[in-house]
Amino acid sequence: xxxxxxxxxxxxxxxxxxxxxxxxxxxxxxxxxxxxxxxxxxxxxxxxxxxxxxxxxxxxxxxxxxxxxxxxxxxxxxxxxxxxxxxxxxxxxxxxxxxxxxxxxxxxxxxxxxxxxxxxxxxxxxxxxxxxxxxxxxxxxxxxxxxxxxxxxxxxxxxxxxxxxxxxxxxxxxxxxxxxxxxxxxxxxxxxxxxxx
Amino acid sequence: xxxxxxxxxxxxxxxxxxxxxxxxxxxxxxxxxxxxxxxxxxxxxxxxxxxxxxxxxxxxxxxxxxxxxxxxxxxxxxxxxxxxxxxxxxxxxxxxxxxxxxxxxxxxxxxxxxxxxxxxxxxxxxxxxxxxxxxxxxxxxxxxxxxxxxxxxxxxxxxxxxxxxxxxxxxxxxxxxxxxxxxxxxxxxxxxxxxxxxxxxxxxxxxxxxxxxxxxxxxxxxxxxxxxxxxxxxxxxxxxxxxxxxxxxxxxxxxxxxxxxxxxxxxxxxxxxxxxxxxx
Numbered sequence: 001x002x003x004x005x006x007x008x009x010x011x012x013x014x015x016x017x018x019x020x021x022x023x024x025x026x027x028x029x030x031x032x033x034x035x036x037x038x039x040x041x042x043x044x045x046x047x048x049x050x051x052x053x054x055x056x057x058x059x060x061x062x063x064x065x066x067x068x069x070x071x072x073x074x075x076x077x078x079x080x081x082x083x084x085x086x087x088x089x090x091x092x093x094x095x096x097x098x099x100x101x102x103x104x105x106x107x108x109x110x111x112x113x114x115x116x117x118x119x120x121x122x123x124x125x126x127x128x129x130x131x132x133x134x135x136x137x138x139x140x141x142x143x144x145x146x147x148x149x150x151x152x153x154x155x156x157x158x159x160x161x162x163x164x165x166x167x168x169x170x171x172x173x174x175x176x177x178x179x180x181x182x183x184x185x186x187x188x189x190x191x192x193x194x195x196x197x
Numbered sequence: 198x199x200x201x202x203x204x205x206x207x208x209x210x211x212x213x214x215x216x217x218x219x220x221x222x223x224x225x226x227x228x229x230x231x232x233x234x235x236x237x238x239x240x241x242x243x244x245x246x247x248x249x250x251x252x253x254x255x256x257x258x259x260x261x262x263x264x265x266x267x268x269x270x271x272x273x274x275x276x277x278x279x280x281x282x283x284x285x286x287x288x289x290x291x292x293x294x295x296x297x298x299x300x301x302x303x304x305x306x307x308x309x310x311x312x313x314x315x316x317x318x319x320x321x322x323x324x325x326x327x328x329x330x331x332x333x334x335x336x337x338x339x340x341x342x343x344x345x346x347x348x349x350x351x352x353x354x355x356x357x358x359x360x361x362x363x364x365x366x367x368x369x370x371x372x373x374x375x376x377x378x379x380x381x382x383x384x385x386x387x388x389x390x391x392x393x394x395x396x397x398x399x400x401x402x403x404x405x406x407x408x409x410x411x412x413x414x415x416x417x418x419x420x421x422x423x424x425x426x427x428x429x430x431x432x433x434x435x436x437x438x439x440x441x442x443x444x445x446x447x448x449x450x451x452x453x454x455x456x457x458x459x460x461x462x463x464x465x466x467x468x469x470x471x472x473x474x475x476x477x
């Protein structure tokens with residue numbers, strides 16, 4: 001199954017984990033990446049800049065109706081929910097979901113609904129259980145569920161909750177996630193080749 | 198958990214949602230057909246689950262045959278969450294960059310489009326009063342939803358949010374003590390009623406209604422994010438027609454005029470805030 005989008009959720013310890021993940025991706029990585037990192041309500045651009053320093057990919061904070069772009073890291077702004085639509089991203093200011101806005105569950109669920117089996121969901125380190133339901137939704141729609149091995153997580157609560165909700169999720173050490181993404185993102189062409197045969 | 202990758206048909210769900218919205222429009226006259234799809238789907242599913250139903254079609258039957266269910270759905274779909282001095286940096290920038298422009302006008306007409314329960318209308322009224330502009334200003338605060346307008350007119354907001362609002366107010370450049378503007382009453386914070394002396398609350402539907410006047414300032418923050426791109430473009434046409442030359446358009450901090458046909462008609466006054474001036 002060729003994939004079309006990568007969605008990532010994390011909270012406590014997320015900056016370091018995201019840095020490792022993004023640093024491991026090559027500049028020609030060809031899928032759009034959408035990231036929800038829990039953070040303070042008013043924290044401004046700093047996170048974007050810190051992440052940009054770690055990666056060859058373009059990192060930008062999401063604006064409403066922004067087009068999903070291959071090789072771009074679309075970062076959720078503070079105090080908005082992010083909803084994935086086919087080809088673009090919408091924002092809304094609906095109520096907090098389980099104490100969070102942005103909510104990983106909201107973003108993941110919308111990605112599963114828009115992209116079905118073409119979505120890859122990744123849950124990284126974090127100190128709450130946001131993301132577990134959303135990742136279950138991605139798995140339910142046939143998408144790929146990846147979880148940072150709790151042993152390699154700064155705070156294992158979020159990965160543990162995700163594994164509990166999605167027992168079939170692939171558990172990977174943090175530094176193995178980027179290589180895995182590179183591998184599956186290249187399947188698109190292989191699938192095409194197989195079809196010809 | 199059972200996988201339903203075979204049984205889930207996103208196209209079928211889309212048909213159901215489009216049919217429901219078409220039915221609501223033709224039967225009740227409320228037009229949500231060009232609302233942002235993922236947001237509306239999420240709100241519909243919240244209602245479906247709260248009613249113990251299992252599909253959009255099941256909700257459609259209830260909504261079309263039971264007017265009270267339509268009322269519930271109307272609240273679900275039309276209420277936008279807001280807060281006093283949401284994004285304090287916006288109000289700070291408004292004070293620094295827009296207030297000086299407004300001082301040059303003998304009379305200031307402001308349209309607050311999609312004011313919801315009114316928190317940001319009171320925020321602006323306080324700001325204008327502190328800048329000595331309130332007495333020559335008139336704020337037209339509109340929303341599609343009568344229920345929220347009644348709450349806005351009441352001016353009673355939850356006491357438990359006053360601490361957050363006080364912090365916002367101070368960071369927005371507030372010049373007094375925020376508690377001067379409300380008293381604890383009726384189980385909430387009742388705001389000084391003289392703040393609404395020059396405010397007209399009125400129902401207006403951005404989707405179907407026309408321009409009703411010409412304004413110096415239009416505030417429409419975090420409302421258009423609920424619309425799809427086509428409807429956003431249409432509403433930007435309405436705003437353009439409703440703004441006087443050199444009038445100010447204020448959008449939410451993650452909203453953009455990019456790719457809108459009126460983009461070239463505006464200049465951004467003080468980036469990164471989304472405050473624009475109509476220049477042609």
